[in-house]
Amino acid sequence: MHLGVSESMRECEYSQISTRSSTPMETPYKKRTPKKRKWESFPGRNKFFCDGRIMMAKQTGVFYLTLVLILLTCGLFFTFDCPFLALQLTPVIPVIGGVLFIFVLGTLLRTSFSDPGVLPRASPDEAADLERQIDVANGSTGYRPPPRTKEIVINGQTVKLKYCFTCKIFRPPRASHCSLCDNCVERFDHHCPWVGNCVGRRNYRFFYMFIVSLSFLTIFIFAFVITHIILRSHRSGFLNALKDSPVVVCFFSVWSIVGLSGFHTYLISSNQTTNEDIKGSWSSKKGKDNYNPYSHGNIFANCCAALCGPLPPSLIDRRGFIQSDTPQLAPPTNGITMYGATQSQQSHMCDQDQCIQSTKFVLQAATTPLLQQHSSEPVILTASHENGGTLPGRASLVLGGPCTSLPLGQPTPPTSTSSLSCHEPADMLPIHGHSHGLQEPVAHHHYLTPEEVPSPPGMLPCGSPMGHNHTIQAGFYDPASQDSLHEDSVRGLVKLSSV
Amino acid sequence: MNMGNALYLPTCLCDPPQFHNLQELRHSASLANKVFIQRDYSEGTTCRFQTKFPSELESRIEKTLFEDTVKTLNNYYAEAEKIGGQSYLEGCLACTTAYLIFLCMETRYEKVLKKIAKYIQEQNEKIYAPRGLLITDPIERGMRVIEISIYEDRSSSGSSSGSSSVSSSTAR
Numbered sequence: 001m002h003l004g005v006s007e008s009m010r011e012c013e014y015s016q017i018s019t020r021s022s023t024p025m026e027t028p029y030k031k032r033t034p035k036k037r038k039w040e041s042f043p044g045r046n047k048f049f050c051d052g053r054i055m056m057a058k059q060t061g062v063f064y065l066t067l068v069l070i071l072l073t074c075g076l077f078f079t080f081d082c083p084f085l086a087l088q089l090t091p092v093i094p095v096i097g098g099v100l101f102i103f104v105l106g107t108l109l110r111t112s113f114s115d116p117g118v119l120p121r122a123s124p125d126e127a128a129d130l131e132r133q134i135d136v137a138n139g140s141t142g143y144r145p146p147p148r149t150k151e152i153v154i155n156g157q158t159v160k161l162k163y164c165f166t167c168k169i170f171r172p173p174r175a176s177h178c179s180l181c182d183n184c185v186e187r188f189d190h191h192c193p194w195v196g197n198c199v200g201r202r203n204y205r206f207f208y209m210f211i212v213s214l215s216f217l218t219i220f221i222f223a224f225v226i227t228h229i230i231l232r233s234h235r236s237g238f239l240n241a242l243k244d245s246p247v248v249v250c251f252f253s254v255w256s257i258v259g260l261s262g263f264h265t266y267l268i269s270s271n272q273t274t275n276e277d278i279k280g281s282w283s284s285k286k287g288k289d290n291y292n293p294y295s296h297g298n299i300f301a302n303c304c305a306a307l308c309g310p311l312p313p314s315l316i317d318r319r320g321f322i323q324s325d326t327p328q329l330a331p332p333t334n335g336i337t338m339y340g341a342t343q344s345q346q347s348h349m350c351d352q353d354q355c356i357q358s359t360k361f362v363l364q365a366a367t368t369p370l371l372q373q374h375s376s377e378p379v380i381l382t383a384s385h386e387n388g389g390t391l392p393g394r395a396s397l398v399l400g401g402p403c404t405s406l407p408l409g410q411p412t413p414p415t416s417t418s419s420l421s422c423h424e425p426a427d428m429l430p431i432h433g434h435s436h437g438l439q440e441p442v443a444h445h446h447y448l449t450p451e452e453v454p455s456p457p458g459m460l461p462c463g464s465p466m467g468h469n470h471t472i473q474a475g476f477y478d479p480a481s482q483d484s485l486h487e488d489s490v491r492g493l494v495k496l497s498s499v
Numbered sequence: 500m501n502m503g504n505a506l507y508l509p510t511c512l513c514d515p516p517q518f519h520n521l522q523e524l525r526h527s528a529s530l531a532n533k534v535f536i537q538r539d540y541s542e543g544t545t546c547r548f549q550t551k552f553p554s555e556l557e558s559r560i561e562k563t564l565f566e567d568t569v570k571t572l573n574n575y576y577a578e579a580e581k582i583g584g585q586s587y588l589e590g591c592l593a594c595t596t597a598y599l600i601f602l603c604m605e606t607r608y609e610k611v612l613k614k615i616a617k618y619i620q621e622q623n624e625k626i627y628a629p630r631g632l633l634i635t636d637p638i639e640r641g642m643r644v645i646e647i648s649i650y651e652d653r654s655s656s657g658s659s660s661g662s663s664s665v666s667s668s669t670a671r
Contacts, residue, residue: 106597120641125533152540161540169643173540187544209594294543308590309582310608315641 039318043121044183052318054113056196057181063112063196069253070108070214074101077221081228088231093224100217107210108195115314116200117186119167119175127168134163155293174294176275189267190274199274202314205307208264215261218254268306269299528631528650536569536645546576548637548645555649560630568622568634569645572615579611612638 039052047056056063074097082094122130134148148163150170161170164177167184171177176188178198187201199207267277271294276282282292296302534555539547550569552562589607593600619636627634627647635646 103597110598119643122643123640126535126640126644126646129533129535154540154543159540172538172643173544304587305582308587308594310580310586310589311593311606312580312608313606313612313638315638317639 035321037318038316038320038322041322042316042318044118045181046118046183048318055115055318056112057191057193057198059180059193060196062193066108066194066196070101070104073221073253074217077225081221081225084228084232085224089227097217097220097224100213100220104210104213104217107206107213111192111199111203111206111210112196114197114203114206115316115318116198117188117202117312118181118198118200118314118316119169119172119184119186120316121166122168130163130168130170157291157293159293174273174276187273188275202312205311208268208307211257211261211264215254215258218257222251222254269302271295271302271306528652530648531651532649534647534649536647538643545580546637546642547573553647556632556647559632559649560627564626568626571618572637572645575611575615575618579608 037052039048039055042048045058047058047060048054049056077097078094082097085093148165148170150161150163152159152161152173154173159173161173163170164184166177166182169184171184172186174187175184177184178188178191180191181198183198185198185200187204189199189204189207191198192207195207195210197203267274271292272282276292280286282290284290296305532555534553536548536553539549541547548569550566550573552565556565586607615638616636619634623634631650631652633648633650635648637643637645640646
């Protein structure tokens with residue numbers, strides 16, 4: 001036992017020496033890993049191209065289909081119809097067609113490639129602070145997880161802000177979590193598979209310009225193809241003429257695209273999102289006093305605001321470099337705050353790399369109210385032994401109990417938020433069924449899925465010296481004296497499992 | 500514990516907690532707490548922060564100074580998001596040039612964000628760092644919160660951790 005203690009202490013002494021002798025703390029860390037850009041470790045399900053300049057959803061198959069359809073139709077039009085029409089009528093026709101075509105492509109690419117207004121996920125400190133506030137607000141309501149909503153009043157209307165379990169933030173009004181991209185998006189309209197991206201605050205105007213210009217383009221092509229057929233049929237007969245031009249492709253798309261443009265024109269003029277319209281959030285049917293608090297009053301103002309308003313910058317800074325040395329707070333709240341100061345010491349005392357890893361993991365785990373948080377306890381608790389805290393081993397032994405019961409606790413977030421979260425996928429399906437004719441498989445991601453939660457095996461490498469210490473420490477303590485702290489930690493764990 | 504104290508000798512300057520500039524703050528102090536000023540949505544989705552004075556800062560900074568900072572930031576954001584003549588002009592110009600104009604010119608929003616960054620830097624240097632506080636630009640937190648970090652001089656945090664180690668050893 002003694003050997004174990006002195007070994008661990010010696011280990012720490014060795015680490016101390018290495019820290020002192022090394023020059024600025026960041027350089028060894030930086031030398032080992034090349035600078036990464038933020039998009040490379042983006043937590044959402046997005047694809048990035050051109051070193052972070054282009055951002056799209058994960059499934060882009062339908063986007064390529066859209067591109068092919070547009071290029072094919074226009075290509076056929078320019079090849080077969082334009083020469084005839086330019087000669088017979090006027091050469092302005094292909095010019096206008098060309099301008100429209102370029103505009104359509106430009107707006108399509110802009111919609112597909114830009115950031116729709118993704119909200120970055122909360123930093124661990126922020127998430128911990130929010131959790132603390134929620135706990136304070138709710139008191140100890142037992143093991144049932146509290147429904148996480150906040151009510152605010154906007155321009156006289158009561159609006160409920162929902163808490164996003166994935167992003168760990170209270171969503172701003174009109175924001176929604178896209179389950180396909182796994183991001184919260186500001187002023188979320190819908191996820192458009194045809195465009196291969198979400199449509200939100202930053203790219204809604206491009207999306208609108210795309211569908212409006214596409215309507216004009218399809219009507220234009222359709223009209224002139226009919227003209228071509230009519231002119232030709234005067235000469236060589238109707239069926240011959242028909243075989244020379246690509247009418248059919250245009251025909252079906254015209255109605256759906258024109259319909260969609262009309263729908264979005266209505267949405268813009270009333271300053272609503274597709275989401276809100278589907279849910280009927282601001283319809284007068286819900287109540288006499290129900291009105292849209294975001295509307296500017298008249299159609300013209302609403303249109304101008306949506307189309308000519310200022311373009312906000314991207315909040316996710318895809319091409320920025322990851323800062324590896326941001327200071328983070330010592331961790332968690334419930335019943336284990338006394339280890340907070342020792343936690344910050346730990347990061348100074350031990351080998352930089354390991355400590356940064358384990359500290360960050362602990363902070364991450366501290367904000368994740370699940371099983372893994374408890375397996376991280378040994379890291380915090382044993383570190384404090386260097387300051388004379390010999391209690392951890394006993395507390396860590398206790399973890400065996402609550403840990404096994406946690407898997408049962410895990411499903412509770414979904415049940416509490418199911419009423420909140422099932423709207424979004426339900427919203428998207430009618431849109432797809434109605435205007436795009438496509439059914440997307442939708443998955444709920446409002447609770448932590450196994451891949452999101454940090455896994456225990458992952459932390460073992462960085463926590464291994466600590467883990468090693470803790471097993472040695474196990475039998476070393478006087479049980480009687482540990483009881484108060486044991487109680488504290490159990491209470492903390494129980495509280496954590498109730499979240 | 501000797502070990503704990505020995506570690507702190509090289510790094511601890513044993514100075515009274517006075518931070519005269521940001522560099523000192525970052526190198527000689529340790530992070531004690533963070534306060535988050537949340538968004539105020541009472542006027543819609545435009546960017547505004549709550550001006551309520553958080554209790555953790557009561558001992559650190561005067562209420563008026565804090566409120567001034569937040570109100571100025573709110574004004575800057577309102578200016579950035581204002582929908583008026585200039586923004587329409589910019590929007591229409593951008594549309595006619597297929598948004599290529601932004602390759603050479605930056606949007607009004609970006610210009611205001613730069614002003615905000617400068618303002619925050621100035622506030623940190625003049626007002627907050629001397630009091631052991633540091634404001635993080637909201638843009639780095641997704642415009643959700645104004646994060647104010649509360650620093651303590653390492654000598655004082657060393658003594659506080661020393662006291663916690665004493666309490667844990669007495670608990671033994």
